[in-house]
Amino acid sequence: MKKILSTSRIIENRKITDDTFLMKFENRNPDKPLPGQFLNIKFKDHLDPFLRRPFAVFDFDRKTLSILYKVVGRTTSMLSQLQKNDLIEYLGFLGEPFDRDRTFNKLWVVAGGIGIGGLHLFIKNMKQNNDLELFIGFNTEEEADAFIRFLKPLHIRINAAVMDPKGKSKYFKGNIVKLLKKETKRCDTLFACGPELMLKSLYSDIIQKKRIPAYFSMDAIMACGIGSCMGCTIKIKEKGLTRFKRVCKEGPVFNADHIVWE
Ligand SMILES: Cc1cc2nc3c(=O)[nH]c(=O)nc-3n(C[C@H](O)[C@H](O)[C@H](O)COP(=O)(O)OP(=O)(O)OC[C@H]3O[C@@H](n4cnc5c(N)ncnc54)[C@H](O)[C@@H]3O)c2cc1C
Numbered sequence: 001m002k003k004i005l006s007t008s009r010i011i012e013n014r015k016i017t018d019d020t021f022l023m024k025f026e027n028r029n030p031d032k033p034l035p036g037q038f039l040n041i042k043f044k045d046h047l048d049p050f051l052r053r054p055f056a057v058f059d060f061d062r063k064t065l066s067i068l069y070k071v072v073g074r075t076t077s078m079l080s081q082l083q084k085n086d087l088i089e090y091l092g093f094l095g096e097p098f099d100r101d102r103t104f105n106k107l108w109v110v111a112g113g114i115g116i117g118g119l120h121l122f123i124k125n126m127k128q129n130n131d132l133e134l135f136i137g138f139n140t141e142e143e144a145d146a147f148i149r150f151l152k153p154l155h156i157r158i159n160a161a162v163m164d165p166k167g168k169s170k171y172f173k174g175n176i177v178k179l180l181k182k183e184t185k186r187c188d189t190l191f192a193c194g195p196e197l198m199l200k201s202l203y204s205d206i207i208q209k210k211r212i213p214a215y216f217s218m219d220a221i222m223a224c225g226i227g228s229c230m231g232c233t234i235k236i237k238e239k240g241l242t243r244f245k246r247v248c249k250e251g252p253v254f255n256a257d258h259i260v261w262e
């Protein structure tokens with residue numbers, strides 16, 4: 001698959017919650033993005049911010065690509081100000097995808113809030129032939145309501161947990177790992193994307209204890225995005241050895257049993 005550096009016109013930059021946006025822009029790639037792959041994005045003709053920022057491909061069709069992003073700092077705040085017809089520059093499609101060629105009896109997909117950005121394409125792909133359930137954690141009830149409305153077109157079972165619900169909430173109270181701990185059923189494989197702390201506790205409290213095969217899409221602060229700078233490495237153990245692997249090149253998806261949690 002060729003990586004393409006492309007200038008692309010924004011089609012839509014829609015607010016989903018107070019700090020989350022869905023950006024649709026022209027798709028200039030002849031290849032299809034695979035679930036779990038990402039784009040490295042910057043502003044056209046701006047030197048500041050200098051570095052591109054990674055965002056998972058949320059969805060695509062022949063003419064458009066989209067990302068779902070949360071405003072956390074300077075670049076994402078500037079992205080949220082962009083309007084229809086403004087230009088961005090992206091490099092993609094990058095990284096190794098989730099394994100999507102197998103079928104599973106029972107598949108759990110676990111997202112920490114905006115982590116759904118890295119899982120949406122995978123869910124769309126896998127829900128056809130698999131019994132799939134989504135577990136997703138939010139900070140507030142408003143956020144959960146907005147995301148669940150937004151994810152309705154997926155037509156899948158969504159189990160939501162909210163850290164800070166108001167009064168008699170319709171959602172589970174607490175974090176997503178606490179909700180999964182209460183699950184009496186089990187799945188045969190789990191896929192997850194979210195903050196490192198969530199993934200770490202998901203691994204030690206669920207995956208390791210119940211011996212569930214799991215694959216995590218890992219986050220890292222990136223520079224080049226194409227494997228040249230070694231700025232995004234994490235420790236991975238394989239065949240008894242611990243090595244540094246690049247989240248942008250060998251990842252972002254890794255077998256959870258191989259990740260060295262520090
Ligand atoms: C493979 C991959 C896919 C991603 N996909 C998405 C996505 O679909 N949607 C989305 O909203 N975000 C995604 N991210 C995270 C996104 O790249 C960062 O939120 C973004 O780069 C922040 O840029 P900023 O300039 O706004 O923040 P900055 O001003 O650079 O930083 C603001 C704060 O966010 C922290 N931060 C910055 N970058 C990261 C990062 N990569 N991981 C964790 N913390 C970070 C900083 O330490 C700081 O505390 C992805 C990251 C990776 C590695």
Ligand code: FES
Nearest residue numbers: 223225229230248
């Ligand atoms: S960001 Fe440069 S090697 Fe990964």
